[in-house]
Amino acid sequence: MLDKTYDAHAVERRHYERWEQAGVFACNPESNAAPYTIMMPPPNVTGSLHMGHALTFTLQDVLIRYYRMTGRDTLWQPGTDHAGIATQMVVERKLADEGKTRHDLGREAFVDKVWEWREHSGGTIQRQLRHLGASPDWPRERFTMDDGLSRAVTKVFVQLHKQGLMYRDKRLVNWDPKLHTAISDLEVEQRPTDGQMWYFRYPVKDEQDRFVVVGTTRPETMLGDTGVAVHPEDDRYTDLVGKTVILPIVERPIPVVADEYADPEKGSGAVKITPAHDFNDFEVGRRCGLEMINVLDRDARLNENAPAEFQGLDRFEARARIVERMETLGLLEKVEPNPMTVPYGDRSGVVIEPWLTDQWFVDAAELAKEPVKAVEDGRTRFVPAHWANTFFEWMRNIQPWCVSRQIWWGHRIPAWYGPDGTIFVEETEDEAHAGALAHYGEAVALERDTDVLDTWFSSALWPFSTLGWPEQTPELARYYPGDVLVTGFDIIFFWVARMMMMGHHFMGDVPFREVYIHALVRDETGQKMSKSKGNVIDPLDLAGKYGTDALRFTLTAMAAQGRDIKMSESRVQGYRNFATKLWNAARFCEMNNCVGVDGFDPAGVTSTLNRWIVARTADTASRMGAAIEAYRFNDAAQVVYQFTWNTFCDWYLEFAKPVFNGDDAAAKAETRATAAWVLDRILTMLHPIMPFVTEELWEALADSRPHALIVAPWPAYEGLAAPEAEAEMDWLVGLITAIRSVRSEMNVPPAARLSIQVKDASEATRARLQTHRALVGTLARVDDIAHVDAVPGAGSAQIVVDEATVILPLADVIDLDAERARLSRDIAKQDGDIAKLAKKLSNEGFLAKAPAEVVAENRERLSDLEATRDRLKEALARIG
């Protein structure tokens, strides 16, 4: 016998271990079944499971478990990425505790340390995924720093270089002065800030008392100014173009140039140009042939190109000193408050400096062409579709991708430099030497590039590197491209777009056919969860408190397309209640000996009750399957929830009680078998969302099963529809509900049993009443049902059900005024609906232009309403 409530803790670990040991998560490359592939977005090796992970991995697991049940050969490819900067920071912090830096260890020893850290601390998220019930193919787990994946990275780098799509260039990059590395545009966070705009006067050379006023938000960069730009059509400055101004403090003569970048509407219309420290100025400088003077060092302190007195000053200190000096010189025109955005490094949290360095770049614009086409013509489909716009916008304006990082943890760039700086990009050092020999005609010493690659560079190869590429493995042939990529919108650029670039370029095909973009999980009040706000909810805490299944059901039920999820504990609690409800329904079935019957044929059941529930079961399965396939997770959850609770528990099991307690052995046997069958189908349907409680019940409810629930076939049935049975049961539900309503409204004591009379019942209704006498008796607490022609006495409540009027003699309890009020209210409601319909049906435009079936449907509805209204009026008249 099952316990009274479901204890999640007791069963979760046991079933998970059993599944994993049985190998049921594994794909089968030998299989004849159609593959279904999801590449798991690899979490950071440093990561631990947060609510966003819980959502994305729950949805992926729902898909995987569903498709596994439909018979597809599923591959859910798991793994982690090496998170270059984040991981290096973690290990450097540990070293700092020992009073050391990575430089004390040296590169090789430090990298060993990182590997060591990963061995000991790296498995957190994998363990947490198991708690969540995720069912990826664990033995195929990959890490972006694995040998195979590293080979893929090297090969891709070399090939891109040979194709001219990977190049070294001196450009402005986003420089992180704390981490001492370049980062990509995407790793920069623009924070709104209340800044200031300082207006400086630059004296025009050889013109007494003439100044050009320029504005700046970063005064310290003025030391690197090499020009002043004005708009070519700005009349105020026409004569100045070609002249020279004297850069204050530095006393450097710099030219005034005409460039459309200068906006005549903004400030004075003149703008100082610092090509080495501003992205826009860099472009102006290129166009106008201005000098580039770098005045900052790698710590963002002023360097040797600044006047001696400022050298070595931090940029913010320098800012204050420059402003002070300008003021002293009488060259500070004014200062204004200036709302602006300031770039911060997303890892370091310090202000990023545009800095001129040599870096490696990928020609992203070229690689973006095919992915854009693929989305345009539907080879890759975004769900919801509007995310394609976000994708297009970025891809069509894409900048060169800076992929080199000045850190140690990552894939080292396969480039070697000869004595004169000639670059040899090869897969191995030997090949580089061979190249050098050919180039120089003699063996020379080569030095390898010290930089490593952006982590996203290796992640971009994930859909094929995990399958063995560059080897042509059977897995690669079978599981590429994947079916769907499931992720949040925040990494469309970081990862989705880049996988598409690499997939097209190296595999010649899309990496996945669909991209399902899900929402963000927020806290109850709609705030983004963050450590600093302290509103983070740990998914595993919730799972511990209410069961993993309840958490998964909550996330699934709330995953409506295009809307963020406001996570609230009360919802999780509600779905915990649902799991308990299911548990108790199973317990009831068990108590009534509802055991599965071998060879049970759902199409062969005879009673209306059983034909009805069988039809509804089949319908629920097909609707739920369709919802999952369309990524309508909330619909899938709702469909199965309502069927389980509101149809199976509330009605079917209640209807079954009189059968179980009756003495029709045949009906009892059929109903028991049907109940067992339906319950099994419910467990099956719920399994993708609630794997643990369903597997537990699957095991508990039968002495032996041919297989575990996780590999049970998804219920797909043809020909079980039973419209007459459904109509009959709907009628019965309506009748019982109506009687209960009147009882409640008339304050009939719940325990009191009534006798009812029925007037004007058709033959069909009489037959139905006969069939379901016992059900009405139990569920509406009615003892006798009599058919009458006579007008009943005044002490009765009357209910109109289709053509019939049901009379409840309530002489002792009836309050005539209340009954009159009730009937009048009903009549008024019907009249209201009738008026609306009548108006519609008297509209000639409607009759002429609306589809015939719509007109017919409305006519029928009107006559039904009128008939009901008339019977209600008769009932009212009878009371007097």
Next chain:
RNA sequence: GGGCGCGUAGCUCAGCGGGAGAGCACUCGCUUCACACGCGAGGGGUCGCUGGUUCAAUCCCAGCCGCGCCCA
């Protein structure tokens, strides 16, 4: 400033051209032999505002108001 999205019951949200829905919360009743993590019955909405298209608009279009996100 540009783009995207969202305003539907107290709250959270489905629905998206032809009869306003769910969960939670709320009210009333119930130790009904699976379940009080429950059972039964209820109350509650000019579907943001204003126009337009249509025989018909919560749903399509335009404008406005409010909110959020992304990009500059």
